[in-house]
Every structure is written in C-alpha cells, then in structure tokens.
Amino acid sequence: MDQQRIFEMTCRTQRIWREGPCDTNEFDSLSHVKLKSWRLPKTSSVELNDPKPKLRADPNQRIEQFTALLGGAWRALGVMAVVLTCLVGCGGGGSGVGLVAPTGQTLYVATLAAINEYPTGILGNIPPTAVISGSSTMLSLPVGVAVDSLARLYVADERAASISVFAAGANGNVAPTTLIAGTNTGLRSPEGIAVDPSFNIFVADTGANGGAGAVFMFAAGSNGNVAPTATLAGSSTGLGVPVGIKLFNGELLVSNFDASTVTSYPFGGLGNAAPTSTIGGPATQLSGPAGIFIDPAGNTWVANRNNDTVTEYPSRSNGNAAPSTTIGGTFTSMVGPEGIALDRAGDIYVTSENNAVLEFAPGSNGNVVPSEVLFGPNTELNGLQLIFIN
Secondary structure, eight states: OOHHHHHHHHHHHHTTTSOSOOOGGGEEETTEEOOOOOBOOSSSSOBTTSSSOOOOOOHHHHHHHHTTHHHHHHHHHHHHHHHHHOOSOOSSSSOOSOOOOOOSOEEEEEETTEEEEEETTOOBSOOOSEEEESGGGTOSSEEEEEEOTTOOEEEEETTTTEEEEEOTTOOBSOOOSEEEESGGGOOSSEEEEEEOTTOOEEEEESSSGGGTOEEEEEOTTOOBSOOOSEEEOSTTSOOSSEEEEEEETTEEEEEETTTTEEEEEETTOOBSOOOSEEEESGGGTOOSEEEEEEOTTOOEEEEETTTTEEEEEOTTOOBSOOOSEEEESGGGTOSSOOOEEEOTTOOEEEEETTTEEEEEOTTOOBSOOOSEEEOSGGGTOOSOOOEEEO
C-alpha cells in the first residue's frame, strides 16, 4: 500500500473525532495526520478558520460517522495496543509504564452533553460511577468543570453560554441548583472554570471581547442573568483566546490558545491589567495550549493541542522558558490533548481526541507509554473536553 493511500485512510479515520479537510502539506508521518484547525460554533455549521479545534457536538452526526470506525478501527485500538505491547519504558526518556494505585479521588470528564465521573487509578474499559446528562441538566456542550470544597460541581457550557452548578453527589438527569446565563453575564463561549475558597467563580470565555477572549468573575451565590463582578479583558492583558484557567496562591493563571502563552494575574488585578508573568516563546514548546493544571509545588502543566504534547514548567517560570518535562510522541497515543489534571499521587491524566483518558506515572518524560488508559464502549466517553480531579 503506497503512502498516499495510507495517508488517506489515516486522515479519514481521525476525522471521526476531529472534523476538517485533509491537507497533504500537513502530513508528517504515517501514524499522525495534522488536520486544519476548526472550532465548534454554537450552531451546526463549521467555521474552518476559527482558531481552536473542537469536536462536533451533533450526536446524530456522530452516530452516522461511527460507521466509519469499521474501516478504520486500527487508529482507535492503537491506544490500547501501545499499552499492551509496551510493558516498560517504550521510546524516549522517563519512567514509562509504572504502577499506579487508587487515590480515593474522583475524575470528572466533560464530554458531549454530559459530565462523567470515574475513580482515579482504576481505568480501563470501565463504566462511569456517575453521569450527569439529560434535558433537565440543560447541558449542551460542557467544556470546563470544577468542584468546590463542598463537593458542588461547576460546569462551563460553551454552546449554551452558561455556568451550571450541581449539588454534591448529583447524578443522572438532574437540574442544576444554579444557572448563570443571559445577556447581562457577558458569556459567549465559556470554557475553563475555577472556584476560589470563597466560592467566587472565574471563567475563561473564548468568544468575549470581539473574539480575543476574557476572564469573568462572578460573586459567590450568583444566579440567573447577572453581570460579572469583575472582568479581565483588553489590549494590555495579553489574552489570546483563553481556554484553561487555574487559581493558585492568590494568582490567576490562564492558557491562551491563539497566543500560545500562559499568563498570570493577581486576583485583585482584573480589568485591562498586564500579566505579572508570561510563559511564551519558541523554547517553551507551547502550541495551542488548552487545559492547565498547577501542582502543589506550583509547577504549571499544560496540554498542547497543536503539537500533541504535555509540558511542565517550574514554579515562577517566566518568559521564553524551556519546559522541565515534555511528554509526547507515538508511544504516548496522545492526539489533540485538551484536559489535564494530576491526582494526589502525582499521576498525570490527559484527555485525547481518540475518546481516551491517558494516565502517565509520576516522573514520566519523553515518548513514554501510558500507565493506564480509560477507553472503550463501557466508559461512555465521547468528545472529551476538560477534566478535574477532586
């Protein structure tokens, strides 16, 4: 079989998860095809020139596309095949496959029109322990998810332009206890979400401020068509399509998809405020950063959609700083990573566009195989977005 035919098969299979035209100029290996970026609009149409790739949210369309899996199943099954064939440290440096154990925590995964929950450290083809979905939830395309100290679940819904709050232990077709939505909110395409210890809500919105994006802060207890109490937006902020957002030690950290930067701000320094630090430049290897996570030591972890990597930066990194860790390569099975989180044992969880959550052992670096993979029909995973571990 010639290379062009393999390219066509590979591209066609990846398009089951990632819509967009195949471009031979972007073909860089027989096992990986770069597709033109597009992001999910609020309607059923596709905007091919919009900067952030997104999965198609129309379930009927995806059911029709599922038939294509019969001819290209090798691409999806490759996720599990790598794990089964690599028993220790495949590829480049790092620890490779390591032993992982349950940490007693819960992994929350935003999927197409649902939030799925799983125990950390026990992956495979397992069913979720809880699924929030159905008409009563009012979820349309949930992207960001967070949990507060009272175990309440916060969801940023890109298509519905809303923030939903669900009671602790919510499961099934349940209504949110709080819904922030309406013209006064300023919400257009909310994605990343975070909650501070006082229950103030911070959300990164990729569609606000004329498409440059903004970060909105809503006071604790906000509900309905309410205005944010503060907004981070403007030419001085350095925001460029903000997607991921995290709070750490009085700082707000934002991943900017279009600008390929990570910017930091003090909690009290919103408005058109300049960042106190910016990680950006060719040495950083940032490329379409989406999900972001800050570990207890203050190290910043980023999922890079455009170059299929996870990068880590030491605490207080600034400027054109090289990452201390880069996870990427064929053995990782990473395709368009979006969400990232670490559990208390230091295991690294990353969502991949092939409907899998990849778990890497602490200390993993380079082209390493995942220690565990959450993948298969029992998982009910479909169109993975951002994740949270509580």
